[in-house]
Amino acid sequence: xxxxxxxxxxxxxxxxxxxxxxxxxxxxxxxxxxxxxxxxxxxxxxxxxxxxxxxxxxxxxxxxxxxxxxxxxxxxxxxxxxxxxxxxxxxxxxxxxxxxxxxxxxxxxx
Amino acid sequence: xxxxxxxxxxxxxxxxxxxxxxxxxxxxxxxxxxxxxxxxxxxxxxxxxxxxxxxxxxxxxxxxxxxxxxxxxxxxxxxxxxxxxxxxxxxxxxxxxxxxxxxxxxxxxxxxx
Numbered sequence: 001x002x003x004x005x006x007x008x009x010x011x012x013x014x015x016x017x018x019x020x021x022x023x024x025x026x027x028x029x030x031x032x033x034x035x036x037x038x039x040x041x042x043x044x045x046x047x048x049x050x051x052x053x054x055x056x057x058x059x060x061x062x063x064x065x066x067x068x069x070x071x072x073x074x075x076x077x078x079x080x081x082x083x084x085x086x087x088x089x090x091x092x093x094x095x096x097x098x099x100x101x102x103x104x105x106x107x108x109x110x
Numbered sequence: 111x112x113x114x115x116x117x118x119x120x121x122x123x124x125x126x127x128x129x130x131x132x133x134x135x136x137x138x139x140x141x142x143x144x145x146x147x148x149x150x151x152x153x154x155x156x157x158x159x160x161x162x163x164x165x166x167x168x169x170x171x172x173x174x175x176x177x178x179x180x181x182x183x184x185x186x187x188x189x190x191x192x193x194x195x196x197x198x199x200x201x202x203x204x205x206x207x208x209x210x211x212x213x214x215x216x217x218x219x220x221x222x223x
Contacts, residue, residue, distance in 0.1 A: 098143065100145075
C-alpha cells in the first residue's frame, strides 16, 4: 500500500461546481497535513494546512479525520483558475519527511 | 515568488555522467529538502538538510548525495546517471518549525539520454 493515496482523477467540472478530493495515508504517526497546488510545468505551492478541527479559506475547506487516516479538500464555486493538480501532503512524526500523494488533476470548464 | 532559486532550469546529460544541481533557499530558512518528480507523479522525497547536516532521506540510492553550505544554500549531486533519473528536481526550503511549510523553487528539468 502506498503511503499517501489520492483520487486518481482527472476531474472535469463546469464553472461554479463544487468538487471534493479525497486522500488517505498509511502512517498513523503522521503529524502534519497539507494541500498543495501545482500548475502545469510549475512548482507546487501551498494551498492550505489541514487541521483536525477542519479549516476554511474562502471557497476552500479542508478536513482531517485521524481515526480513518483520511484528508479531504472541498472547492466551492469552481473558477477556471482553479484548474491544476492538487497534491495531498503528509508529514512524518519527526517533521523531516514530507510524503506527497500522486495528485489529482482538476479541469474547470467554461 | 518564494525566494527559492534553482539552477540550471534545464539540463541534458547522457547515461553514466554526473550532475550537480544548485539551490538557494529563502532568506531566514535553515532547512532545505530535495524532491524528484517524474512526469505525472507527485514529488518524491530525496533528502533533507538542516544546518548543514542530512537529517532525513527517502528511498534513493547512495549515488544521490547532497550538501548544505553555511549560507543554507544546497547542492544535489547524482552520479552514474540512469535514464530513469530524467525528472523535474525540486528544491524546497523551510524554517524548521514544527508546522513547517515548504517553499519550492521552480525546479531543474533533467533529461538523461
